[in-house]
Amino acid sequence: MTYHDLKANRREILTSVSAAGLTLSFAIAPKAGAQENVQTPLNAYVRVAPNGIVTVVAKNPELGQGVKTMLPMLIAEELDVAWENVRVEQALSDPKLYGRQFAGGSMATPLHWDELRRVGAVARAMLIQAAALAWNCPPSECSTTPGNVLHKASGKSRTYGSLALACATITPPDPRSLTLKDPKTYRIIGKPTPQYDVAKIVTGQPLFGIDVVRPGMLFATYQKAGVFGAKVASADVSGALAVKGVRKAFVVEGTADAMSPPGSLGQGLLPGVAVVADTWWAANKGRNKLNITWADHPTSSQSSKGFAAQAKALSAGKGQRTTRNDGDVDAALASAAKTVEASYFYPYLSHANLEPQNCTAEFKDGKLEIWAPTQNPEPGRQLCARTLGIKPEDITVHMVRGGGGFGRRLANDYMVEAAWIARETGTPVKLLWTREDDMQHDHYRPAGFHTFRGGVDAAGNLVALHDHFVTFGNGTAASNSAGMAAAEYPAQFVPNLRYEISMMPSGIPTGPLRAPGSNALAFVFQSFIDELAHAAKADPLAFQIKLLGDKPVVGTAPASYGAGRMVGVLKAVGEMSGWAGRGKLPKGEGMGVACYYSHMGYFAEVAHVAVAPDGAIKVKKVWVAADVGRQIINPHGALNQVQGSVLDGLSEALHQQITIDAGRVEQNNFTDYQLMRISEAPAVEVKFVITDFPPTGLGEPALPPAIPALTNAIFAATGKRIRSLPIQTDMLKA
């Protein structure tokens, strides 16, 4: 949404709404008796029916992060309508009307907090204007209660439903000219509000991408090479065609840009063989009868073991590049009272959305219609247009609810595959990947290797820190989500600090996984800081607070760091968790603390673990103190996101690892890529520390510190330092 759209004259807005295919009625003067069904659009987001029911458009894709509820709450609050009278409708992908529509970076709150409240306020102002015209009074004499405009002086009142039609002739006011509500008067924002679709979810109604059904639809599977990007050398599809129900089986050449540059994904169409059938099971049976020879591909020489050996050799030398060099690290280490050296590793991870990648596509008369559980519809539309050689405006993208996003669905590889297969087939097609396809054709959280040296002085101050980070990339640019900012914490807080980076080329696709970068860097940096705290014989929590210092903000934007906010959450989590009493825990138990700033949110977490003599880990509880500003918009959703993020982080640390052999992923399914189950899930207690900053998002920032809080707790319990993930319980045996 841009203000330009709102300022555009009303006719233009209505025309573009119509062009986007929304089901709207423009009957400005409806026939008598038809009024019950007429919804009058006040802008691209709000339609009002005569009975007072207000339809509010949810602009962004929903994948479980709660935006289909939270964003309309912002509009409804300022529009002043009762939430039970709001009907939420998912938008189409339409950047002209709605600006960027995506789910990523925990950005929905910071990007929309102000704008969508103003969308609601504009609609309310128009309704007031319409009432004022009818009553022949100045609008300033009118006010609203939910769903009604009032004129206090005369006692007159009109429902929104009765005023909506009259809004057609009213020019929307400049959104910036409007005064928004005093938060003390909020009726919707700040109230725990169940997800809009909760009733459909618990009764199993079709909501997800996998549930899309089109008339005459066929089902498709798509076999790609295990080695990323390998082409089909030859394929015998006769076995597949012999399976009952299989209609078509054909080779897809793919496009040259599908894996360009190496290690990227989602730029084009990967080669493979498609099987299309009356049912998905038949398509999958047919696919298992394919006889494919794959062409050689250079990535087949790559493996996790090979990467580890390269990383070890690189780590022993100087970094290929120095990205930051403050003070004199070597001199400071030489004169430090205590020094620590340690090497850390974290593996590739898969997103493992529970709903495997899928997409339904229909190609008819040169036009493409798509139903996709995507986090990023517009780049998907562009990708399909480029690959199929059609115009973007001839493509309609429906954003269907996704069974988990976590960053995986920012890429649209499944979308372009479905589009291509649908065009070749000539009927609507639902492409569904198997779980194995999904696990073996992800863009993975990149593995990484860090070699640290650190030093503390006699007073227990962290005076020197050196990290040599070995990651993937072409030497100049790191692979997707494999880089590290020069301002990575604790840069700006340690007087002598050097970050070096070295890169290994790789053909393994990498990409953003929930809290990209941070989900790995928090583990290594917060663990190493804990090591230094112990080396200094300091209380780890006090050591963290001391490191942050007493300035509220350190550095300048975009690298500014709200040290005061972080100290605030550290102190809060210390109190919540009873940190000071941790010395009384029984043998084999311990508490660990970690903090991390990401996605504009400040998080400090404490984990309490018990480690059995056989090494088995029981996470007993996690406490979270979070500072995401002055307002929690939907406490229900906010708490769910934080608790889920923490457990997601623990699940990664305890279980998850993708390994590569001969250029392909070795894991297949939840049998060899384990996710946390209910028996392992601890209670997670959350406190939102309210500060006077604009509200920010919660999809990601609770995850990163959960991992080092756990590993630091394991150290407290056992004296054993976890420097490699996932945690190997063998090394924790008493």
Next chain:
Amino acid sequence: MAYTLNVNGKALSADVDGDTPLLWTLRDTLGILGPKYGCGVAACGACTVHVDGQPMRSCQIPTESVGKAKITTIEAMSANPVGKRVQAAWMELDVAQCGYCQAGQIMSATALLTKTPKPTDAQINEAMDGNICRCATYTRIRAAIKRASGQKEA
């Protein structure tokens, strides 16, 4: 060949190969979309249905083996007094995030509470450990089971 299945109290006919997993017969042939595909190897529980009241992974049941067994899916849970209570608790506590696993979770929870009206935490773990929630809404799943069984939630 054509199989007549008893699904949610109705006799439904499906012309499929006998080895077709019940999950796919339900979804693609009978249009019953509540049971979800997650793994195909009984590792995630998203496809859970009741077979004569027992929670089973429908991705592992060949259609030819169903016979006269009564199949119940999430779509019919509101007609089951325990299921209805479980659904209500799920709604009140707003358990779901993405929601993809929740039909399977509710099927497992309903079977648990039917057999064990007041489950302990250990019994909840045992009954629910086969159902993955990738969003990790486990805290609320446990609380909702406790609420549906009339027990204290934490």
